[in-house]
Amino acid sequence: MRTETIDALTAYARGAPDVMLLTADLGYSVLERFAEALPKQYVNVGVCEQAMVGIAAGLALTGHRVVLYSIVNFPTLRCLEQLRNDVCYHDLPVMVIAVGGGLAYGPQGYTHHGVEDLGIMAMLPNMAVACPADPLEAEALLPQLLDRRRPAYLRLARSGEPVLHPAGTKVTLERAITLRSGTDIALLATGPILGRALAAAQTLAARGISASVLSFPGFRPLDQQAVLDAARGHRAILTLEEHMVTGGFGSRVAEVLLAAGLAPRFGKYGVTDALRGQIGSQAWLLDRLGPVEDHAMALL
Amino acid sequence: MTLAERGLNMTDTRALARRLRGHALRMTHLSRASHIGSCLSMADIMAVLYGAVLRLNPARPAWPDRDRVIISKGHAAAIVYATLAECGFLPIGELDQYSADGGRLSGHVTMTVPGVELSTGSLGHGLPVACGMALAAQRASAVWRSFCVLSDGELDEGSNWEAIQFAQRARLDTLFAIVDYNKIQSFGTVAAVSDLHPLADKFRAFNWGVTEIDGHDHPALLTALSSGPIIPGRPTAIVAHTVKGKGVSFMENQLLWHYRNPDAAQLATALAELEAGA
Ligand SMILES: [Mg+2]
Numbered sequence: 003m004r005t006e007t008i009d010a011l012t013a014y015a016r017g018a019p020d021v022m023l024l025t026a027d028l029g030y031s032v033l034e035r036f037a038e039a040l041p042k043q044y045v046n047v048g049v050c051e052q053a054m055v056g057i058a059a060g061l062a063l064t065g066h067r068v069v070l071y072s073i074v075n076f077p078t079l080r081c082l083e084q085l086r087n088d089v090c091y092h093d094l095p096v097m098v099i100a101v102g103g104g105l106a107y108g109p110q111g112y113t114h115h116g117v118e119d120l121g122i123m124a125m126l127p128n129m130a131v132a133c134p135a136d137p138l139e140a141e142a143l144l145p146q147l148l149d150r151r152r153p154a155y156l157r158l159a160r161s162g163e164p165v166l167h168p169a170g171t172k173v174t175l176e177r178a179i180t181l182r183s184g185t186d187i188a189l190l191a192t193g194p195i196l197g198r199a200l201a202a203a204q205t206l207a208a209r210g211i212s213a214s215v216l217s218f219p220g221f222r223p224l225d226q227q228a229v230l231d232a233a234r235g236h237r238a239i240l241t242l243e244e245h246m247v248t249g250g251f252g253s254r255v256a257e258v259l260l261a262a263g264l265a266p267r268f269g270k271y272g273v274t275d276a277l278r279g280q281i282g283s284q285a286w287l288l289d290r291l292g293p294v295e296d297h298a299m300a301l302l
Numbered sequence: 303m304t305l306a307e308r309g310l311n312m313t314d315t316r317a318l319a320r321r322l323r324g325h326a327l328r329m330t331h332l333s334r335a336s337h338i339g340s341c342l343s344m345a346d347i348m349a350v351l352y353g354a355v356l357r358l359n360p361a362r363p364a365w366p367d368r369d370r371v372i373i374s375k376g377h378a379a380a381i382v383y384a385t386l387a388e389c390g391f392l393p394i395g396e397l398d399q400y401s402a403d404g405g406r407l408s409g410h411v412t413m414t415v416p417g418v419e420l421s422t423g424s425l426g427h428g429l430p431v432a433c434g435m436a437l438a439a440q441r442a443s444a445v446w447r448s449f450c451v452l453s454d455g456e457l458d459e460g461s462n463w464e465a466i467q468f469a470q471r472a473r474l475d476t477l478f479a480i481v482d483y484n485k486i487q488s489f490g491t492v493a494a495v496s497d498l499h500p501l502a503d504k505f506r507a508f509n510w511g512v513t514e515i516d517g518h519d520h521p522a523l524l525t526a527l528s529s530g531p532i533i534p535g536r537p538t539a540i541v542a543h544t545v546k547g548k549g550v551s552f553m554e555n556q557l558l559w560h561y562r563n564p565d566a567a568q569l570a571t572a573l574a575e576l577e578a579g580a
Contacts, residue, residue, distance in 0.1 A: 042441070048471070053430040053464035060434020060448075063419065064370075084461070088420070088427055092413060 003163045003194075004032050004101050006137040007156070010144045011069060011099075012036045015043055021148065022061060025071045026054045029101075033071060051076050055084035055096070062094035067148060073107070074100040074116025074157070078123060085153070090126040095151040098123075103133070103157040104193060104244025105273070105284045112281075116157070117273045120192075121249035123155040124222040130154045131221040132175055133251075135196035136166040139219045142173035157221075159194050159244075159284075166196055166217070175220040178228035184212035187298050188232035191242040192218040192251045195271075195288070199242050202294035209295075211302065221251060229258045238267035238301035242294065244284075247272040267301040315520050318388060319349035320576050323549050325384035325397055327572050330563040333401035335409055339559035341381035343484040343517070343544040344451060348385045350523040351449065351480075360390035363416045369446050370435045372420045374428020375453035375482065376411040383407050383415060391417035426459025428452065429479060433465050436477035436537070447476045449527075455487025458496045463508075469537040470509040477537040478527070479510075482517065484546035486557055505539040517542030550575055 012035060015021040023036050027049045037044040047054045051072060058068040070077050077098045078085070089096045100119060107114035124131045132147060132155065134140035140158060147154040171179060178190070182203050189199040196217045203213040214236060216228060232239055239259075241252035252270030259265065271294055277287055291297075326341040351371065352358070359365045373382050380400055387394045392415060399405035406414050410423025420431050432450035439446055456462065469477055483501065485492050492498050505512045511532025515522040526540045546560070547553030550572040564572055 045437070045472075047468055048464075050461075050464035050468065052426075052461040053433070053468055056427060056430020056461065056465065057434035057437060057468065059420075060431040060436075061438050062434070063431070064435050064438035065366075066438060083424055084427060084430070087422075087424055088431055091421055 003134060003137040003140040003158050004161055007099065007140045007144055007158055008032055008036055010141045012039050014145050014148055015040055018067070018148070019043065020065060021067045021069065023069045023071060024054055024058055026051045026076060028072045028076070051081040052084050055081040056088055058096045059084070059088035059092065059094055062089070062096050063092070067095040067151060068097070070096065070098045072100065073114065074102045074119055075113070078119045078155070082122065086126050090128050090153045093128045093152055097147050097154040097156060099156045099158065101158045101160055103159055104195070105287045106159040108282050108284045108287045112279055117244070117246045119155070119157060120221050120243070120245050120251065121253070124254070126153065128153050129222065130175060131157070132219055133157045133193040133221045134219055135191065135194050135217045136163055138165050138167045138171060139173045139217070143175060143219055146175055157193070163194050164197065166200065173219055176223055176225060178225040179217045179219070180214065181217060182213065182215040184214040184236070186212045186236060186302060187238040187240060188214040188216065188236040189240050189242060189294070189298065190216050190218060190229070190232060190255060192221055193244050195242045195244045198288065198294050202298060205295045206298055211298070213298065218251070221254070224254050224258065226258045229255050230262055230264065233259055233264040233266045236266065238269070238298070240269045240271055240294070240298050240301060243272040244288070245272055247274060269297055269301050271297050315349045315353040318353045319345045320579070321388060322349055322381055322384045323576055324573055325387070326380040327550070327564060327569055329380040329384065329397055329400040331566070331569045332398060334563045335380065335401045336561045336563065337377045337380070338563060339486070339547040339553055339556065340375060340378045340453065340484070342548045342550060342553065343546045344378055344482045345381055345549065346518045346520060346523060347451065347480060347482060347542055348381055350520055351527055352385050352389055354524055355527045357446065358389065358417070360417065363391060367444065367446050370419050370432070370448045372422065372428040372432045372448070372450045373411050374422055374425070374450055375456060376422030377409070379407070379409055379411045382411050382418070386415065386417040389417065391415070425453070425456035426461040429462050429465040432477060432479070433469050433472070433474060436469070436474040437472055439476050440472070440474060447478060449478045449480060451480045451482060453487070454481060454483045454485065454492045454498055454501070455496070457481070457498055457501070466505070466508045466510065473535045474537045475531040475535050478540060479537065480540045480542055482544050483541055484544040486546045486555070486560065488560065490557060502539070502541050505541070509536060511536050511538045512541060513538070514541045514543065517544035518548055549579065
């Protein structure tokens with residue numbers, strides 16, 4: 003989904019000379035298409051994420067919209083305070099595009115596992131947080147986030163993610179998308195782990211269990227109405243995220259439910275401490291969590 | 303327009319510096335706030351910069367062609383608000399509300415105050431942002447300049463050196479970093495805590511143009527701040543040698559006044575000294 007996103011960014015920036023792309027020397031073989039098309043709107047600042055965010059804030063204070071690109075933890079955790087103070091407190095049009103979200107770079111080791119980013123970014127003032135599930139969501143979210151002219155975080159996986167939505171699906175930051183409607187359990191997913199939710203729904207159907215599957219492109223704002231409707235329409239809710247289950251998507255969903263006085267049977271499928279230090283492909287690491295359908299069955 | 307164009311001259315920047323010191327002393331006394339020493343060391347820099355160099359329009363703080371100033375040593379907020387009040391960005395009377403409940407003049411510089419370009423207070427944030435502004439000016443071939451005032455202690459922060467490296471590579475020749483080199487930081491002397499010496503050579507090694515001046519010498523400040531880049535196509539560092547607590551004898555070079563605020567008697571003594579030095 004990173005190539006589709008950079009293509010969408012290039013197309014957008016062609017008609018918006020105020021949009022600049024900064025990288026901290028990452029994105030080889032991905033960013034060249036932007037740099038060659040729009041060389042005056044592209045700067046490789048070198049390996050310095052803290053300065054990169056500050057430079058972005060300075061550009062944004064001077065009439066630019068700035069997009070930052072790097073691997074998940076580097077443009078978020080490394081420069082968290084620059085994002086908090088310089089970008090978010092000042093409510094500036096700076097968007098961070100992170101690649102390698104979740105366990106996409108699983109074999110690369112713990113430094114490259116991005117499993118706290120969503121929760122932390124969503125705590126920052128004025129920050130929108132988007133977690134697309136497939137290239138179609140990513141392409142659709144990019145211009146929406148740029149149009150918003152405020153701080154934004156766009157979390158991507160890497161390349162080769164399958165398209166999960168039918169062509170023509172309307173994608174917005176604010177609304178969850180229902181891919182499958184059922185009656186027993188609702189599988190609420192954010193990000194490419196949506197694919198596992200869809201596969202689990204098939205397996206559950208074969209066992210006589212009717213599951214809904216919803217995708218949440220927006221981590222913040224979260225579509226609260228979709229959460230409440232899911233709770234009212236099903237006996238159980240299972241959230242799915244490629245992120246620590248503490249302080250992530252499941253926690254946000256639980257907050258919405260509690261505040262509304264709803265208490266469906268509830269489970270969270272996502273990264274736990276058990277995965278820390280393990281290396282392996284994204285699929286292999288997620289398999290360590292056990293089959294999604296088993297987590298679902300345990301709630302029914 | 304500069305304040306000079308509004309009728310001030312160099313004698314006036316000295317008078318302005320005295321007023322700034324007086325405001326900062328009263329503000330820290332009233333609020334019982336820290337950092338008066340940090341304010342006094344940069345009073346002359348602020349007086350010359352705002353009084354005679356910067357192109358600003360207090361009636362139009364967002365004027366696109368204004369010079370940009372980022373005060374990266376955001377703990378020196380009292381002298382910053384005092385300067386902006388003297389320039390007409392906010393009422394002088396509001397200075398009494400420094401660090402007050404429900405006021406807008408927080409103890410570290412905040413952008414909610416007219417004339418402030420960037421909220422600071424966590425060290426090492428200002429220079430990268432000033433780089434971004436200078437990059438924007440370069441892209442637009444604009445004539446306005448970007449100034450960043452840093453403390454010596456904050457040069458411990460690695461983010462500054464990221465920015466120093468970037469600024470020379472990007473040829474940001476409208477960027478001016480002013481170091482308030484007062485030789486004292488939070489726990490003691492800069493020499494003891496971080497051993498910054500030789501500071502000017504560090505900037506030179508990063509391909510910056512560098513000038514070293516007495517940061518209390520107004521003609522020297524005026525020359526350094528109103529000249530173009532020392533090396534064409536490169537950013538400029540002005541290493542301003544200063545005295546922490548400058549202008550009040552019992553505060554000068556005293557670490558204690560990084561923290562302590564003057565009581566009523568000390569305030570009266572300090573103001574009398576400023577008056578006598580006029
Ligand atoms: Mg100092």
